[in-house]
Amino acid sequence: DGGITQSPKYLFRKEGQNVTLSCEQNLNHDAMYWYRQDPGQGLRLIYYSQIVNDFQKGDIAEGYSVSREKKESFPLTVTSAQKNPTAFYLCASSKNTEAFFGQGTRLTVV
Amino acid sequence: RKEVEQDPGPFNVPEGATVAFNCTYSNSASQSFFWYRQDCRKEPKLLMSVYSSGNEDGRFTAQLNRASQYISLLIRDSKLSDSATYLCVVINSGGGADGLTFGKGTHLIIQP
Numbered sequence: 001d002g003g004i005t006q007s008p009k010y011l012f013r014k015e016g017q018n019v020t021l022s023c024e025q026n027l028n029h030d031a032m033y034w035y036r037q038d039p040g041q042g043l044r045l046i047y048y049s050q051i052v053n054d055f056q057k058g059d060i061a062e063g064y065s066v067s068r069e070k071k072e073s074f075p076l077t078v079t080s081a082q083k084n085p086t087a088f089y090l091c092a093s094s095k096n097t098e099a100f101f102g103q104g105t106r107l108t109v110v
Numbered sequence: 111r112k113e114v115e116q117d118p119g120p121f122n123v124p125e126g127a128t129v130a131f132n133c134t135y136s137n138s139a140s141q142s143f144f145w146y147r148q149d150c151r152k153e154p155k156l157l158m159s160v161y162s163s164g165n166e167d168g169r170f171t172a173q174l175n176r177a178s179q180y181i182s183l184l185i186r187d188s189k190l191s192d193s194a195t196y197l198c199v200v201i202n203s204g205g206g207a208d209g210l211t212f213g214k215g216t217h218l219i220i221q222p
Contacts, residue, residue: 031209042214043197050205058207090153094201094210097142097159104153 002027006091006102012110013078013085021076021105023091030095032074036060037088046089049074078107085109114200116213123188124221130184131216133198137208142201143174143181147194148215154197157183185218193220 004025013019023032031050035043045058049068063082068074074093078085086109091102113136123129135143146154158165160172160181171184185192198213 031205033210043212045207048207048209050209056207088151092210096203097201099142099144099199099201099210101146101153101155106151 004091004093004100004102006089006105008105009103011105011107013107014110016080018077018079019107021078021089021091021107023074023076023102024072025074025093025100026072027093027095027098027100028071029093029100030071031093032068033092033094034058034064034066034074034076035090035092037090043090046076114198114211114213116196116198116216118214119217119219121216121218122221123218125188125190127188128184128186129188129218130182131196131218132180132182133213133216134180135198135200135211136179137200137202137204137211138179139203140179140200140211141203144199144201145170145172145181145183146197146199148197149194154199157196188220190220190222193218 007022033048034046044060047066049055055068065077089105115134143160145157147157148154158172160174162174164173169186173182195215195217197215200211202208
Protein backbone atom coordinates (compact mmCIF):
# COMPACT_ATOMS: atom_id res chain seq x y z
CA ASP A 1 0.00 0.00 0.00
CA GLY A 2 1.16 3.53 -0.72
CA GLY A 3 1.82 5.80 2.18
CA ILE A 4 4.11 8.15 4.00
CA THR A 5 6.32 7.02 6.85
CA GLN A 6 7.95 9.17 9.49
CA SER A 7 10.50 7.97 11.96
CA PRO A 8 11.21 7.86 14.77
CA LYS A 9 7.90 8.33 16.57
CA TYR A 10 9.65 9.71 19.66
CA LEU A 11 13.04 11.39 19.77
CA PHE A 12 15.04 12.88 22.58
CA ARG A 13 17.78 15.41 21.96
CA LYS A 14 20.41 16.81 24.22
CA GLU A 15 21.14 20.50 24.21
CA GLY A 16 23.48 21.39 21.36
CA GLN A 17 22.84 18.26 19.32
CA ASN A 18 21.63 18.04 15.76
CA VAL A 19 18.98 15.42 15.06
CA THR A 20 17.44 14.24 11.80
CA LEU A 21 13.82 13.22 11.32
CA SER A 22 13.04 10.86 8.48
CA CYS A 23 10.13 11.16 6.04
CA GLU A 24 9.66 8.67 3.21
CA GLN A 25 6.76 8.31 0.77
CA ASN A 26 6.01 5.83 -2.00
CA LEU A 27 3.06 7.73 -3.42
CA ASN A 28 5.00 9.33 -6.29
CA HIS A 29 4.11 12.75 -4.88
CA ASP A 30 6.20 15.68 -6.04
CA ALA A 31 5.37 18.03 -3.17
CA MET A 32 6.51 17.34 0.37
CA TYR A 33 6.24 19.47 3.49
CA TRP A 34 7.44 19.69 7.07
CA TYR A 35 5.30 21.25 9.78
CA ARG A 36 5.72 21.94 13.45
CA GLN A 37 2.86 21.82 15.91
CA ASP A 38 3.04 23.14 19.47
CA PRO A 39 0.44 22.22 22.12
CA GLY A 40 -2.95 23.78 21.36
CA GLN A 41 -1.60 25.41 18.20
CA GLY A 42 -2.09 24.94 14.48
CA LEU A 43 0.45 23.54 12.03
CA ARG A 44 3.24 25.88 10.99
CA LEU A 45 5.23 25.35 7.80
CA ILE A 46 8.98 24.81 8.24
CA TYR A 47 10.14 23.81 4.75
CA TYR A 48 8.59 22.53 1.56
CA SER A 49 9.81 20.93 -1.63
CA GLN A 50 8.02 20.79 -4.95
CA ILE A 51 10.58 18.76 -6.84
CA VAL A 52 13.77 16.78 -6.34
CA ASN A 53 16.84 18.88 -5.49
CA ASP A 54 14.72 21.92 -4.74
CA PHE A 55 13.26 23.15 -1.46
CA GLN A 56 12.08 26.43 -0.01
CA LYS A 57 11.80 27.96 3.44
CA GLY A 58 8.42 28.14 5.08
CA ASP A 59 7.31 30.44 7.87
CA ILE A 60 9.61 29.14 10.62
CA ALA A 61 12.71 27.75 8.87
CA GLU A 62 15.32 29.18 11.24
CA GLY A 63 17.24 26.44 13.02
CA TYR A 64 16.15 23.74 10.57
CA SER A 65 17.58 22.28 7.37
CA VAL A 66 16.30 19.82 4.77
CA SER A 67 17.42 17.96 1.67
CA ARG A 68 15.55 16.41 -1.24
CA GLU A 69 18.00 14.15 -3.03
CA LYS A 70 15.32 11.62 -3.91
CA LYS A 71 11.66 12.07 -4.73
CA GLU A 72 10.71 9.63 -1.98
CA SER A 73 12.67 11.21 0.84
CA PHE A 74 12.57 14.60 2.58
CA PRO A 75 14.55 14.45 5.85
CA LEU A 76 14.46 17.33 8.32
CA THR A 77 17.45 18.20 10.52
CA VAL A 78 16.80 20.11 13.70
CA THR A 79 20.04 21.94 14.38
CA SER A 80 21.48 23.30 17.60
CA ALA A 81 20.51 26.75 16.34
CA GLN A 82 16.84 25.93 16.95
CA LYS A 83 16.40 27.30 20.47
CA ASN A 84 13.06 25.71 21.27
CA PRO A 85 12.86 22.45 19.34
CA THR A 86 10.51 20.53 21.63
CA ALA A 87 7.38 20.02 19.51
CA PHE A 88 5.40 17.61 17.37
CA TYR A 89 6.76 17.43 13.81
CA LEU A 90 4.60 16.35 10.91
CA CYS A 91 5.61 15.47 7.37
CA ALA A 92 3.11 15.59 4.51
CA SER A 93 3.02 15.03 0.78
CA SER A 94 0.48 16.04 -1.81
CA LYS A 95 -0.39 15.78 -5.47
CA ASN A 96 -3.41 17.29 -7.21
CA THR A 97 -6.34 15.82 -5.32
CA GLU A 98 -4.75 13.96 -2.44
CA ALA A 99 -2.69 14.71 0.64
CA PHE A 100 -1.13 12.29 3.09
CA PHE A 101 0.43 12.82 6.49
CA GLY A 102 3.10 10.89 8.30
CA GLN A 103 2.50 9.59 11.82
CA GLY A 104 4.44 12.44 13.37
CA THR A 105 7.62 12.66 15.45
CA ARG A 106 7.53 13.99 18.98
CA LEU A 107 10.86 15.64 19.71
CA THR A 108 11.86 16.47 23.27
CA VAL A 109 14.98 18.26 24.41
CA VAL A 110 16.46 16.78 27.57
CA ARG B 111 -0.18 33.83 1.71
CA LYS B 112 -3.45 32.14 0.91
CA GLU B 113 -5.54 31.82 4.04
CA VAL B 114 -7.81 29.15 5.39
CA GLU B 115 -9.85 30.27 8.38
CA GLN B 116 -11.70 28.24 10.98
CA ASP B 117 -13.45 29.08 14.22
CA PRO B 118 -11.12 27.52 16.82
CA GLY B 119 -13.96 26.82 19.26
CA PRO B 120 -14.15 24.96 21.50
CA PHE B 121 -17.61 23.81 20.54
CA ASN B 122 -19.16 22.15 23.61
CA VAL B 123 -22.03 19.97 22.41
CA PRO B 124 -24.21 17.45 24.29
CA GLU B 125 -24.06 13.87 23.12
CA GLY B 126 -26.68 13.16 20.46
CA ALA B 127 -26.86 16.73 19.21
CA THR B 128 -26.08 17.96 15.71
CA VAL B 129 -23.12 20.28 15.25
CA ALA B 130 -21.86 22.12 12.20
CA PHE B 131 -18.83 24.25 11.49
CA ASN B 132 -17.41 26.04 8.52
CA CYS B 133 -14.08 26.85 7.00
CA THR B 134 -13.44 29.75 4.63
CA TYR B 135 -10.64 29.91 2.08
CA SER B 136 -9.24 32.91 0.23
CA ASN B 137 -7.83 31.33 -2.94
CA SER B 138 -10.55 31.15 -5.58
CA ALA B 139 -8.35 28.75 -7.58
CA SER B 140 -8.22 26.20 -4.76
CA GLN B 141 -8.47 22.74 -6.19
CA SER B 142 -9.33 20.14 -3.57
CA PHE B 143 -10.85 20.28 -0.12
CA PHE B 144 -10.81 17.92 2.82
CA TRP B 145 -11.81 17.57 6.44
CA TYR B 146 -9.23 15.88 8.66
CA ARG B 147 -9.65 14.81 12.22
CA GLN B 148 -6.78 15.23 14.68
CA ASP B 149 -6.79 13.62 18.10
CA CYS B 150 -4.59 14.97 20.84
CA ARG B 151 -0.89 14.30 20.19
CA LYS B 152 -1.61 12.35 16.99
CA GLU B 153 -1.30 13.02 13.27
CA PRO B 154 -4.32 14.31 11.29
CA LYS B 155 -6.36 11.57 9.65
CA LEU B 156 -8.61 12.00 6.64
CA LEU B 157 -12.27 12.21 7.58
CA MET B 158 -13.70 12.98 4.16
CA SER B 159 -13.13 14.78 0.90
CA VAL B 160 -15.46 17.65 0.07
CA TYR B 161 -17.24 18.12 -3.25
CA SER B 162 -19.57 20.77 -4.66
CA SER B 163 -22.31 18.18 -4.87
CA GLY B 164 -21.89 17.44 -1.20
CA ASN B 165 -20.98 14.09 0.24
CA GLU B 166 -22.20 12.08 3.15
CA ASP B 167 -20.55 9.34 5.15
CA GLY B 168 -22.77 7.99 7.87
CA ARG B 169 -23.36 10.76 10.40
CA PHE B 170 -21.03 13.15 8.61
CA THR B 171 -21.96 15.47 5.75
CA ALA B 172 -19.54 17.79 3.99
CA GLN B 173 -20.37 20.53 1.54
CA LEU B 174 -18.38 22.90 -0.67
CA ASN B 175 -19.68 26.32 -1.65
CA ARG B 176 -17.35 27.69 -4.30
CA ALA B 177 -19.31 30.92 -4.81
CA SER B 178 -18.89 31.90 -1.16
CA GLN B 179 -15.56 30.08 -0.75
CA TYR B 180 -16.34 27.96 2.23
CA ILE B 181 -16.67 24.32 3.16
CA SER B 182 -18.80 22.92 5.92
CA LEU B 183 -18.95 19.82 8.08
CA LEU B 184 -22.14 18.60 9.75
CA ILE B 185 -22.09 15.88 12.39
CA ARG B 186 -25.41 14.33 13.35
CA ASP B 187 -26.18 12.29 16.47
CA SER B 188 -22.80 13.21 17.93
CA LYS B 189 -20.89 10.62 19.95
CA LEU B 190 -18.37 11.08 22.73
CA SER B 191 -15.77 9.64 20.36
CA ASP B 192 -16.32 12.56 17.97
CA SER B 193 -14.42 14.81 20.40
CA ALA B 194 -11.35 15.95 18.48
CA THR B 195 -9.94 18.84 16.48
CA TYR B 196 -11.26 19.09 12.92
CA LEU B 197 -8.87 20.54 10.36
CA CYS B 198 -9.91 22.06 7.08
CA VAL B 199 -7.29 21.23 4.41
CA VAL B 200 -7.07 22.81 0.97
CA ILE B 201 -4.87 21.82 -1.96
CA ASN B 202 -4.09 24.73 -4.26
CA SER B 203 -3.13 24.10 -7.87
CA GLY B 204 -0.40 26.74 -7.84
CA GLY B 205 1.75 24.67 -5.50
CA GLY B 206 4.51 26.30 -3.49
CA ALA B 207 4.15 27.19 0.16
CA ASP B 208 0.38 27.40 -0.36
CA GLY B 209 0.21 24.07 -2.18
CA LEU B 210 -1.16 22.47 0.97
CA THR B 211 -2.93 24.86 3.33
CA PHE B 212 -4.63 24.28 6.66
CA GLY B 213 -6.94 25.99 9.01
CA LYS B 214 -5.84 26.04 12.64
CA GLY B 215 -8.60 23.56 13.46
CA THR B 216 -11.91 23.60 15.29
CA HIS B 217 -11.91 21.94 18.68
CA LEU B 218 -15.05 19.89 19.34
CA ILE B 219 -15.97 18.53 22.77
CA ILE B 220 -18.93 16.17 23.04
CA GLN B 221 -20.30 16.11 26.57
CA PRO B 222 -22.18 13.20 28.12
